[in-house]
Amino acid sequence: MISGILALSIAFVATTVATAAYWLFYRDQDERYFHLANRSFALGSIGIVFAAILLYYNIFAHNFQLNYVYSYTSLQLSNYYLISTFWAGQEGTFLLWLVFGTLYTIVLIRSIARREPLVLFFVLLVQSFLLLILLKKSPFAMIWHTHADAPVGFTPADGASLNPLLQNPWMIIHPPVMFVGYSSTVVAFAMAMNAMIKKKFSDWVVQARPWVIFATLFLGTGIIMGGYWSYVTLGWGGYWAWDPVENASLVPWLFMAVLLHGLLIQIRQKGLVKTNLFLAGLGFISVLWGSFLTRSGVLADFSVHSFAESDLNLYLISFVALFSVIFLYFYLRSLKLTESPKFAEGIFSRETFILLGMMSILFTGLVVFVATSSPIYTGLFGEPSNVSMGFYNLVSIPVAVLMLLSMGFAPLLIWKVSELRDIKTLFLGIIVAGLLTVLGVVFGLTKPVSILLIFLSVFAVFINAYVGVKFLRKLPSKSGAYLSHVGVGLMIIGIITSSMYSESEKIILPAGEFQGSQFGYDLQFVNFEERADGKDRAKLIVKKEDGSYQADPQFYFSEYTKSYMLSPHVKIGLKKDIYISPISFQPGETAQHKQLELTKNQTQTLDDLKITFNRFVVGDHMDQSPMAVKADLTVVVGGMKEFNLQPALWMENGKLQGNDVTIPETNYQLHLESLDANDGKIVLAIHGGAPAENAPKDVLAVEVSEKPLISILWFGCIILISGITVSLVDRIRGR
C-alpha cells in the first residue's frame, strides 16, 4: 500500500530531521533550529497518525490485499475484536508504540523542549529507530510481497482471522495499556541522558518523577490485566508462569518501581545520584532487550507464546547495542563528575529501609533479567538451557521477606534520624499480625515459609493502612505510597494462599453420572452445549451442600489453531475460587455402526429393516462425476413401507467418495462403502437407530482446583493501582 509506506517514509525522514535539529538547537541555541525541529516533528506525527488511521481503515474495510489485515482479521470478527487486531502482530505493536511516543513528545514539547532540547533529541532518536523498523517490516506490505505464491493484485476472500485465545475482552485493553507503559520508559531515560551530558545531576529528578510514576502505573496495570486474562482463559490454573514474554514486561516494571523510590530519596536526601541515573538507563534498556527477546525469535523454543521468528534480529540487536553503548559511555563519564552526598546514616532511619526495599526489588529484576536471557548465554557454551519456574519462585521468597520488612518498617520511621519513635504502632502491628497468623494456622496454614510470609505481609498491610488512614484524613493526596504498599502486601497474601494451598484433582466424568470429588461436592457432566460462535461449552453440574451451580467450561475445535481450545470455568468467591478446567474428551458410541455385505438380489435384515440389493445403475446425471455408480436398493421398514434408494459411489480427485442416504421415516443412514462390479457385491455401512446397551458413553476429564483467598490478590491489585494513581495525580498537580 503505497500511501501507507509513503506516510511512514515521510514520518521517518521528518522525525530524523527533528532529532538532528533538536541537537543543533542544543549546540548552537539558534531559534531557527528549534522551529525546524518542532515543524519536522509535527510533520512526522502527521505521518504516524495517518499510518495508524490508514491501518485501521483497512482493517475495518476488510482489505485482505494487505498482508497484515489478511493475517490477523476475518469477516466474522466482531468490531471489538477488529479493534484489537491492530496490535495482534509485530508491525502493529511498533506502530502503537510510535503513536504513544508521539503523544509523550507533544507533552514534552509543551513543557520542557526549549529548556531541555536534548530530552527531545533522545525521545525522537528512539522514534526514528522504530520508524526504521517499520520501513523494514511494514504493516502495509501487500499479500503478494509476503506470499510468493500469491499473484500481484490477488484478493483473498477472507482473512486468516485472529487467534481465538486473543478473542477476549481483556485482549482489547491489555496490550495497549502495556505499550503505554513500555513506551513511556524512554522519557526518564532521555532525561537522565540529558542530565549526564549537561553534567547537571539534580534537575532531571523532579522532571522525571511523574513520568516514572506513570510508567510504573501502566506497566503494573498491564501486567495485572495479563495475569487475570491468563487465569480466566488459559485454563492451566495460574496467573503467572514466568514465561519470557511475561518476564520481559515484569523486569522494566520492577526497575521503574525501584527508580521511583530512588528519585524520592534523591529529592529528599540528595543521595543515590549515580544509582538513579543507572536505573533510568537500565529501565529503558530492559524494555529494548525485552522486545528483542520476545520478537526476534531467539526464545522460540522456550516460550509458549513468543512471536514467530522474524528477520528483524539485526535491527533489534543493534537498537539495543547502540543505546546501551551511548548510555554506558555517558554514565561512566558521569561517575567521575559527581559525588553522592552521604545519607542513610543510621540503621533505623526511613531511608535505610527504603533502600532495603529498593535493593530487594532491584535484585529480583536483575535475577529475572539474567535468568530469562539464559538460553542466549548458555547457548554460547553448549546446549541452550532455560530456567524452570521453580527457580523464580524460590528466589522470590527471601526477596519478599526483605521487601515486606522494609515496607512494614519504613512508615514507622522518620527521615535522617535513626530512631524508632512510634513503638506503640509497631507493637500494635506485631500483635495484629500475630493474631491473624495464628488464625491462619487454625484455618490450615502449615508450611513454615508461608506462615512467615503471611505474618510479615499482614504486618506490612496493617502498618501502611494505619498510617495511610491518618494521611487520608489529613492529606489525602499524599496517601498514594501507603495505599500502594497495602496493595502489595495484600497481593503477596493472595499469591501465597492461592498458590501454596491450591489443591486440585483430576476427575473422569462419564456423561450423566455424578462423581464425587475430594472437595466434598459432586460433579456431573451433562452434555455439550452448542454455541452460535462455535465455542461449544461442556455443561457441568456441581452439586454442593449449600446449593448447586452450573459450570460451563469451553471446549471446542478451532479451525484457526487446528486443535482443541479449552477455557476454564471459574466460580469466583470471597473465600475461594472453584476452577474447573476441561482436559480431555472421549466421544462415546451414540449409535450403532453396522456393515452389511450383499450380493445381487440378496436380502438381509437389520433390526426392523429388510434391505435388498437389486442391481447396479451407472449414473450419467450425477452432478459430482460422470463416473458415479449407484446401487439400487429396496428397503422395507417394519415390514410395512417400501422405499427405493440409490446410494452412489464415485471417483473424485483420485479418491472414492460416497453419499449418505437417509432411510425415510427412520433415523438410519445408509452409505455405500465399496462395490465389486465383477462379483456383483456391495458393502453397505449403516448407522443410526437406538444406541446399543452398554455402549461406551461420552467421557469428559476435568481438573477441579480450589484457589483459597485468591480474591485478596485481585483486591490487592486494585488497591495498588489506585495507590499509584493517587501518587501520579499528586505529582501532576504539584508541578
Next chain:
Amino acid sequence: MRPKYIVGIVIVLAFIAFAAINLSKSLTPYVSLTEAKKSNKVVQVKGQRVVGSENFDMEKKIFSFKMTDDKGEQFEVVYHGVKPANLEQAEEIVVIGRYTQGLFEAEQLLVKCPSKYQAEGADV
C-alpha cells in the same frame, strides 16, 4: 568501614550466591535422548509423538505415549496427568523431566501448536 556497610555487603553477596547456585541448578538444557539417558538432572527433550501410541489409563489417570527425538530415537513417555487435548495437533512436543528405568517421566508437557503465538503448557 562501618558495620552497617559490612552487613549490607554480606546480605548482597549472600543473595547473589543464593541466586547463582540455584540458577545453575535449575538450568534445564535441551538434549537428545542419548544425553537424557546419561543425565540425572531434569532435562527437556524435543520431538514428535508416534501417531497412535497414546494410551490413557482412566483408572490410574496415567497417560503415556511414544515419541521420537530429533535424532530419530524412539522412547516412551509417562505423564501423571491427563493427556493434553491438543496433543494430536501438535507440531512438536517438549517433554521436561527425567529418564529413568527405560521410561521418560515427564513433569511437564509442552505442546507446541501450529500457531506460534500460543501453545498449551500442561503443568503438574
